[in-house]
Amino acid sequence: xxxxxxxxxxxxxxxxxxxKIRQAxxxxxxxxxxxxxxxxVGNLIVRKKGEGKKIMFCAHMDEIGFFASYIDESGYxxxxxxGGINPVSCAFSEVVSENGVYGVIVPESSKxxxxxxxxxxxxxxxxxxxxxxxxxxxxxxVCVPKMRKLLGTKYVGRPFDxxxxxxxxxxxxxQIKEAKNDLxxxxxxxxxxxxxxxxxxxxxxxxxxxxALDVTGTGDKPGASPMAVKxxxxxxxxxxxxxxxxSPTLVNKMREIADENKIKYxxxxxxxxxxxxxxxxVAGTGAYVSAISIPSAFIHSGVEMIDMADVKEAVKLTVLxxxxx
Amino acid sequence: xxxxxxxxxxLCSQMSVSGYEYLAEKAIRELCADIFDEIKTDPMxxxxxxxxxKKENAPKLLIDGHLDTVGMMVxxxxxxxxxxxxxxxxxxxxxxxxxxxTVYGKEExxxxxxxxxxxxxKQGADSVPALKELYIDTGYSKEELEKIVKIGDPVGxxxxxxxxxxxxVTTSGLDDKACVCGIIEAMREIDVNDLKYDIYxxxxxxxxxxxxxxxxxxxxxxxxxxxxxxVNFASGDGTPDYECIKCKDGCSVxxxxxxxxxxxxxxxxxxxxxxxxxxxxxxxxxxxxxxEGVLVSGQGTRTAVLSVPLKNMHTPCETVNxxxxxxxxxxxxxxxxxxxx
Numbered sequence: 001x002x003x004x005x006x007x008x009x010x011x012x013x014x015x016x017x018x019x020k021i022r023q024a025x026x027x028x029x030x031x032x033x034x035x036x037x038x039x040x041v042g043n044l045i046v047r048k049k050g051e052g053k054k055i056m057f058c059a060h061m062d063e064i065g066f067f068a069s070y071i072d073e074s075g076y077x078x079x080x081x082x083g084g085i086n087p088v089s090c091a092f093s094e095v096v097s098e099n100g101v102y103g104v105i106v107p108e109s110s111k112x113x114x115x116x117x118x119x120x121x122x123x124x125x126x127x128x129x130x131x132x133x134x135x136x137x138x139x140x141x142v143c144v145p146k147m148r149k150l151l152g153t154k155y156v157g158r159p160f161d162x163x164x165x166x167x168x169x170x171x172x173x174x175q176i177k178e179a180k181n182d183l184x185x186x187x188x189x190x191x192x193x194x195x196x197x198x199x200x201x202x203x204x205x206x207x208x209x210x211x212a213l214d215v216t217g218t219g220d221k222p223g224a225s226p227m228a229v230k231x232x233x234x235x236x237x238x239x240x241x242x243x244x245x246x247s248p249t250l251v252n253k254m255r256e257i258a259d260e261n262k263i264k265y266x267x268x269x270x271x272x273x274x275x276x277x278x279x280x281x282v283a284g285t286g287a288y289v290s291a292i293s294i295p296s297a298f299i300h301s302g303v304e305m306i307d308m309a310d311v312k313e314a315v316k317l318t319v320l321x322x323x324x325x
Numbered sequence: 326x327x328x329x330x331x332x333x334x335x336l337c338s339q340m341s342v343s344g345y346e347y348l349a350e351k352a353i354r355e356l357c358a359d360i361f362d363e364i365k366t367d368p369m370x371x372x373x374x375x376x377x378x379k380k381e382n383a384p385k386l387l388i389d390g391h392l393d394t395v396g397m398m399v400x401x402x403x404x405x406x407x408x409x410x411x412x413x414x415x416x417x418x419x420x421x422x423x424x425x426x427t428v429y430g431k432e433e434x435x436x437x438x439x440x441x442x443x444x445x446x447k448q449g450a451d452s453v454p455a456l457k458e459l460y461i462d463t464g465y466s467k468e469e470l471e472k473i474v475k476i477g478d479p480v481g482x483x484x485x486x487x488x489x490x491x492x493x494v495t496t497s498g499l500d501d502k503a504c505v506c507g508i509i510e511a512m513r514e515i516d517v518n519d520l521k522y523d524i525y526x527x528x529x530x531x532x533x534x535x536x537x538x539x540x541x542x543x544x545x546x547x548x549x550x551x552x553x554x555x556v557n558f559a560s561g562d563g564t565p566d567y568e569c570i571k572c573k574d575g576c577s578v579x580x581x582x583x584x585x586x587x588x589x590x591x592x593x594x595x596x597x598x599x600x601x602x603x604x605x606x607x608x609x610x611x612x613x614x615x616x617e618g619v620l621v622s623g624q625g626t627r628t629a630v631l632s633v634p635l636k637n638m639h640t641p642c643e644t645v646n647x648x649x650x651x652x653x654x655x656x657x658x659x660x661x662x663x664x665x666x
Contacts, residue, residue, distance in 0.1 A: 120499065208368075226400070239398070240344070247344075247368060267475055269476055269477050281537070284545075285368070285541050285542070285544050286367055286369040286371075286541035288367040291366075308606075
């Protein structure tokens with residue numbers, strides 16, 4: 001699982017530019033799928049055909065990043081943010097472009113709170129002409145992907161959001177031998193810029209049930225906003241976030257299945273932020289939705305932290321739900 | 326008026342905080358079984374009630390009122406047995422301290438929103454506490470509470486309906502159960518032989534949290550015309566007349582960029598012709614009602630908006646006048662019996 005996650009994290013893909021990660025996932029799931037398709041907005045849809053309910057699992061492939069927006073005479077690159085960039089957590093980070101050009105993103109002043117407007121990428125170019133040989137306006141950069149083990153089963157790195165969700169689905173696809181329900185594993189695009197990819201794919205699938213897999217916040221680090229979710233406390237079953245009130249009847253059923261099978265889980269009410277569940281809920285005539293989340297500290301930074309023990313619980317729960325819902 | 330009162334009690338005594346409308350299913354079915362041909366539920370939690378006119382190729386008229394109300398949700402169980410909560414919908418947090426609530430855990434338990442006495446309030450006696458400064462006191466210890474309440478359980482204002490002088494009633498949830506009541510009463514009164522449409526009533530879910538329920542139901546129905554009913558601000562002390570409608574002046578027909586010009590004009594003409602009491606309010610660029618979602622669902626729908634004046638919106642003591650509910654019912658009857666709107 002750790003190796004799978006690492007492989008997926010290394011295949012970068014900012015929102016709208018998910019080609020590499022999509023290829024990486026296809027490579028993983030190809031021997032296990034009944035059907036693999038992509039749609040007009042780049043979503044990857046992996047099917048395991050069955051007779052029962054139409055269930056759509058959804059994890060997003062895209063990650064936050066930057067577009068090169070302007071190259072000045074000295075060869076420094078101004079950027080515009082893709083998704084929920086927090087300038088504080090990305091200042092002084094190593095970045096890499098879609099073409100493998102490395103650089104650093106730095107603020108003009110290290111004395112003030114950084115703002116993205118006052119930050120630039122330095123790729124070591126001596127002037128504009130040299131920079132333009134490596135980077136074009138519109139090329140995307142991401143903070144350099146990395147993953148390191150800490151004490152116990154904790155890991156830091158990026159982008160766990162949401163390659164950990166993708167890895168859970170890939171693992172579930174491998175583990176589910178026979179599908180009792182009609183299963184659609186969707187690896188969605190453009191979640192970080194408004195849950196956009198999951199909207200059209202929900203319309204084309206029109207699932208009975210939609211379950212997103214994504215990261216969620218935690219409340220157990222110093223200064224964290226109050227939240228009753230702990231890193232290492234188990235995966236979560238989502239009840240509400242800023243974008244969705246999950247279907248109570250589905251939530252109850254998920255808890256019942258988790259309890260019966262001794263899955264370690266936490267009840268999640270996330271005050272800020274959302275996930276693809278909100279898009280799935282309001283497609284067509286609507287669907288029953290919830291999410292399984294992986295508690296993650298320091299989301300959208302270069303040191304996102306997760307606990308692999310929570311990931312294991314999420315895989316178990318996903319596999320159970322696929323056949324028991 | 327007795328029917329209206331009975332229906333209002335049946336609706337308002339049901340907990341239906343946004344997302345939890347399914348809990349009212351039994352009550353809705355009991356209330357509506359004799360009035361409609363068919364009652365369906367959907368994944369968002371909305372109820373679709375169909376009354377057919379039994380004419381061939383009859384156009385579909387959707388009439389919407391939302392069942393959901395603002396409320397709260399438990400976010401944590403604190404060590405001393407207090408509950409922290411988050412709002413569901415646009416709760417008026419100014420009036421929350423010392424409010425009576427019901428926590429819907431494994432069983433329903435009584436709760437009281439905490440209130441720091443003004444003497445002790447660091448921020449000053451005049452400042453309004455934010456929801457994150459407030460807790461729900463249940464009298465239970467943490468250990469006892471954890472056996473009854475889970476994180477994510479909903480919380481609603483405690484139900485109490487009071488009849489006031491002059492035909493007013495006050496309780497929580499009249500936004501928008503006053504209108505749902507008007508719709509149901511219209512459908513009870515109407516003679517099927519006079520109907521010009523197959524009627525699809527949506528008692529919809531999740532209006533207060535993004536107006537999604539009615540839009541999804543409408544997508545499935547694909548109506549020719551949609552009438553959206555909701556409450557609107559009633560004028561009174563401290564509210565500006567030009568943004569409000571008046572209690573006892575009947576329901577209003579809203580004029581907005583988002584409502585269909587001809588449909589709205591035809592409804593006003595019809596009401597004038599029949600001498601049905603109503604008022605007009607302008608809602609220039611937004612209506613803040615389910616009209617916004619229904620308008621653009623599917624391939625788009627012609628919509629009109631009817632409003633009932635309501636005082637004290639999103640508080641435990643929302644207030645309407647029964648006459649205005651009766652007026653809404655009359656207006657709906659007139660619309661449902663008129664061709665070519």
